[in-house]
Amino acid sequence: MKRPNNPLRSKERAGKGDLLFLAAVILLAAYGVVCVYSASCYNAEVQYGDALYFFKKQLIGFLLGLAAMVGISFVSYEKFRRAGLSALLVSLVLLGLVFIPGVGRSNYGATRWIGVGPVTIQPSELAKYAFVLFTAGYFAKNPARMRRFSGILPVLGAGLSICVLIMLEPNMSVTMCVGALMIGMIFLGGASWKSLAAICIPVLFAVPALILAEPYRLQRLSAFMDPWASPREEGYQLIQSLYALGNGKLFGVGLFHSRQKYRFLPFSESDFILSVIGEETGFFGVLLLFLVIGFVVWRGFRIANRCENFYGYMLVCGIMLAFAVQSALNALVVSGCIPPTGLPLPLISAGNTSLIVTMAGMGIVYGVSRHNGQAKIHRIYK
Numbered sequence: 423m424k425r426p427n428n429p430l431r432s433k434e435r436a437g438k439g440d441l442l443f444l445a446a447v448i449l450l451a452a453y454g455v456v457c458v459y460s461a462s463c464y465n466a467e468v469q470y471g472d473a474l475y476f477f478k479k480q481l482i483g484f485l486l487g488l489a490a491m492v493g494i495s496f497v498s499y500e501k502f503r504r505a506g507l508s509a510l511l512v513s514l515v516l517l518g519l520v521f522i523p524g525v526g527r528s529n530y531g532a533t534r535w536i537g538v539g540p541v542t543i544q545p546s547e548l549a550k551y552a553f554v555l556f557t558a559g560y561f562a563k564n565p566a567r568m569r570r571f572s573g574i575l576p577v578l579g580a581g582l583s584i585c586v587l588i589m590l591e592p593n594m595s596v597t598m599c600v601g602a603l604m605i606g607m608i609f610l611g612g613a614s615w616k617s618l619a620a621i622c623i624p625v626l627f628a629v630p631a632l633i634l635a636e637p638y639r640l641q642r643l644s645a646f647m648d649p650w651a652s653p654r655e656e657g658y659q660l661i662q663s664l665y666a667l668g669n670g671k672l673f674g675v676g677l678f679h680s681r682q683k684y685r686f687l688p689f690s691e692s693d694f695i696l697s698v699i700g701e702e703t704g705f706f707g708v709l710l711l712f713l714v715i716g717f718v719v720w721r722g723f724r725i726a727n728r729c730e731n732f733y734g735y736m737l738v739c740g741i742m743l744a745f746a747v748q749s750a751l752n753a754l755v756v757s758g759c760i761p762p763t764g765l766p767l768p769l770i771s772a773g774n775t776s777l778i779v780t781m782a783g784m785g786i787v788y789g790v791s792r793h794n795g796q797a798k799i800h801r802i803y804k
Contacts, residue, residue: 439792443721446714447784451487451777454770455480460678461698462691462772476691476772483774487781494782495789499734506559510580513552516545517587534591544775546596549584550603551783554740556580561611562733568612571620577608595763599748601625606743611736660762662687666697674704691772693764696756719746725791734790741783
C-alpha cells in the first residue's frame with residue numbers, strides 16, 4: 423500500500439471523518455428550525471398565545487439532537503453490535519405501551535405517542551432504527567445465511583411485528599417506511615432474487631387489502647384520485663398543498679411570507695412543511711433542499727461502501743435507507759404523487775422525537791466514517 427506523503431496530517435484528517443456529511447446534516451437540521459418557525463408562527467400564536475411555541479421546541483430538539491449526534495460519533499460503532507436484539511425488544515414494548523390507557527396519547531384519531539408528563543415520545547421513530555441495529559447485527563454474524571430464505575425469517579418476523587403494531591395505531595405511512603426499509607436491507611444484504619420475490623409479491627397484495635380494510639384509507643385514495651370531488655373534506659389538505667406549491671412558482675414569495683400557513687394548510691409545520699417551503703422559496707428552493715438531502719444520502723452510502731466490515735456496511739445502509747425513503751415519501755405526498763398520509767420530512771419537520779433520533783442515527787454514520795479512517799491509518803503504520 424502506498425505510504426502517504428505526510429503521515430501526521432493524513433492521520434488527523436482520517437480521524438475527523440466525513441466532515442462534509444456532518445456539515446450537510448447540521449445545515450439541514452438548522453434550516454428545519456427556521457422553516458418550522460416560518461410555518462408555525464401564526465398557528466402557535468392562535469393556539470398557544472406564543473408565536474415561538476413550536477420554534478422553541480424545535481430549537482431544543484435541534485440542540486439535543488446535535489449533542490446526541492456529536493456524542494454518539496465518538497462511540498465505536500462495533501459497540502452497537504450487541505445492542506440490536508435489546509433495542510428491538512425495547513422498541514416493541516414501547517409500541518405496545520401506546521395502546522395502554524393513560525400512557526398512550528391520541529391525536530386526530532390516531533394513538534401514536536407515549537406521554538410522560540409534558541413530554542411525548544413517538545415510539546415508531548425509535549422502532550425504525552432499532553430494526554436497523556437488529557438486522558445489521560443479525561446478518562453480520564453469518565452473512566451466508568442470507569442465501570437461504572430460512573435465514574431471513576428472523577428479520578421478516580422483526581419487521582412484520584413492528585409493522586403490525588404501527589399499523590394498529592393506525593399509521594400506514596410509517597408502516598410503509600418500515601416495510602420498504604426491511605426489503606431494502608434484505609436486498610443490500612445479498613438475498614437471492616427468489617427470496618426477494620417471495621417477500622415482495624405478498625406485500626403487493628397486502629397493500630390494497632390494507633387500504634380496503636379501513637374506510638378512511640379509501641377516502642384518502644379517492645381524494646388522491648380527484649381531490650376537487652371533496653374540496654372541503656378529504657381533498658382539502660392536498661388542494662391547499664398544491665395551492666402553496668403553485669403559488670411559489672420558480673423563486674417563491676419570500677421566506678416567512680407564506681399565505682397558506684395562515685390556517686389554510688393543516689399540519690403546515692409538520693407533515694406538510696415542504697408545501698410552505700415550496701411556497702416561500704419556489705421550485706428552485708425545493709430543488710436546492712433536495713440536492714442537499716441527496717448529497718447527505720450519497721455521502722452516507724459512500725461511507726457505507728468504504729466501511730471496514732459487513733456490520734458497519736449494513737448499519738450505515740439501514741440508517742441512510744430510512745432517511746432516504748421517508749424523505750422521498752414525504753415529497754411524493756406533498757406533491758400529490760401518492761395518496762396523502764401523515765409523514766414528517768426528516769430533519770426538517772416539527773417533532774422532537776424524529777429530529778433527535780434522526781440526528782443520533784446520522785451521528786452513528788459519521789462515527790463510522792471517523793473510525794474507518796482511523797482503522798486504515800493504523801493498518802498502514804502497524
